[in-house]
Amino acid sequence: MTSASLQRQKLLWPMPLFIDVPYNDYQGKRMPDQSNGSNSEGPWSPKNRSNPNNLNTFFGQGRSPFGDIFPNGPPPLRTVIIAGAVILAALFAWSSYFTVPSDSIAVVQRFGKYSSEVPSGLHFKLPFGVDEATIVPIKRQLKQEFGFTTPGANDAYQTPTDGRLETEMVTGDLNAALVEWVLQYRISDPVKFLFEVREPRATLRYVSESVMREVVGDRTVDEVITIGRQEIESEALLKMQALSSKYAMGISIDQVQLKNINPPGPVQSSFNEVNQAQQEKERLINEARREYNKVIPLAEGEKDQRIREADGYRLKRVNEAEGDAARFTALYSEYKKASEVTRRRIYIETMQSVLPGIKSKIVVDQTTGSILPLLNLGGQKGSQP
Numbered sequence: 001m002t003s004a005s006l007q008r009q010k011l012l013w014p015m016p017l018f019i020d021v022p023y024n025d026y027q028g029k030r031m032p033d034q035s036n037g038s039n040s041e042g043p044w045s046p047k048n049r050s051n052p053n054n055l056n057t058f059f060g061q062g063r064s065p066f067g068d069i070f071p072n073g074p075p076p077l078r079t080v081i082i083a084g085a086v087i088l089a090a091l092f093a094w095s096s097y098f099t100v101p102s103d104s105i106a107v108v109q110r111f112g113k114y115s116s117e118v119p120s121g122l123h124f125k126l127p128f129g130v131d132e133a134t135i136v137p138i139k140r141q142l143k144q145e146f147g148f149t150t151p152g153a154n155d156a157y158q159t160p161t162d163g164r165l166e167t168e169m170v171t172g173d174l175n176a177a178l179v180e181w182v183l184q185y186r187i188s189d190p191v192k193f194l195f196e197v198r199e200p201r202a203t204l205r206y207v208s209e210s211v212m213r214e215v216v217g218d219r220t221v222d223e224v225i226t227i228g229r230q231e232i233e234s235e236a237l238l239k240m241q242a243l244s245s246k247y248a249m250g251i252s253i254d255q256v257q258l259k260n261i262n263p264p265g266p267v268q269s270s271f272n273e274v275n276q277a278q279q280e281k282e283r284l285i286n287e288a289r290r291e292y293n294k295v296i297p298l299a300e301g302e303k304d305q306r307i308r309e310a311d312g313y314r315l316k317r318v319n320e321a322e323g324d325a326a327r328f329t330a331l332y333s334e335y336k337k338a339s340e341v342t343r344r345r346i347y348i349e350t351m352q353s354v355l356p357g358i359k360s361k362i363v364v365d366q367t368t369g370s371i372l373p374l375l376n377l378g379g380q381k382g383s384q385p
Contacts, residue, residue: 095127103139107190108132114191136190141254144205147180148259157201169213175221180259183208183240185251192250200249211239221263226278229258
């Protein structure tokens with residue numbers, strides 16, 4: 001063999017063709033030496049490869065991991081097949097049904113694509129991950145809290161991650177306020193809620209915080225803390241619902257309710273004093289209004305009563321005067337017709353109305369010639385004058 005062929009052989013076979021097996025492999029056993037006709041046995045001997053009891057020996061050895069599980073050897077093939085079929089049937093049954101609560105519906109996806117919506121109750125689906133059902137609580141009122149946490153809340157998006165940062169806001173007059181509020185909402189469209197927006201609950205928190213900062217920033221700190229709470233709630237509700245519809249989150253906002261609104265800690269005492277002064281002012285104004293409402297309506301009622309009494313008296317006197325004038329006019333017309341008779345009748349009627357009111361009556365007749373021309377009309381009946 002020439003030097004060129006030897007060099008070519010080295011390039012084609014860079015690794016050695018034969019590897020020597022150490023003496024300590026396989027518990028000191030070497031491969032049988034076929035050249036000298038030795039009868040020593042090794043792990044690759046034809047006897048060990050063709051022995052059908054090697055599997056039982058493998059399972060029964062203490063060194064094998066299956067020795068403790070199958071101490072009496074491997075189970076029969078039929079038992080293994082039946083056990084596998086039972087396990088497969090159990091997995092099939094466990095993954096083919098699901099239950100939807102009464103306040104929810106389930107959105108079914110087949111291979112990740114939207115398939116249908118199913119109502120509450122027991123339902124079946126294709127097993128092994130072909131169909132996937134997502135429970136959506138559409139009839140339950142959910143809420144998100146900003147600035148505080150209700151004990152026992154299990155919704156990760158209900159409680160704030162950093163309530164201090166969420167509540168710190170700047171008002172329109174460049175003052176600071178700590179605003180806490182609660183957002184109550186429902187899931188109105190499950191499909192949009194699941195597929196239109198990524199993490200709709202987190203998006204709703206961002207929308208709510210942004211809108212509340214905008215609404216608070218349009219008002220003074222006095223309005224935010226005292227008299228502007230209802231207006232802030234109404235305006236924030238409308239703007240949050242508008243943004244929720246614009247982003248197609250499938251969420252309907254029911255209520256926005258402000259909780260505690262406080263100034264920052266360093267100026268808390270000063271704001272408390274201002275609030276106490278404002279409350280004292282409101283109290284005095286309310287007391288003055290109460291006294292005003294107590295006195296003024298009573299005076300106005302008495303005034304109306306006096307006016308009505310005067311009007312009644314005026315009408316009475318006018319009507320009486322008009323009646324007397326009409327009576328006198330009628331009497332005068334009769335007097336002109338028969339003056340003597342009318343004069344006598346008037347005299348008699350006058351006496352009839354006047355005399356009953358006089359207790360002592362004395363009648364003197366000048367034409368009588370007696371010594372005592374007296375008629376005692378006030379005495380008792382049967383008495384002598």
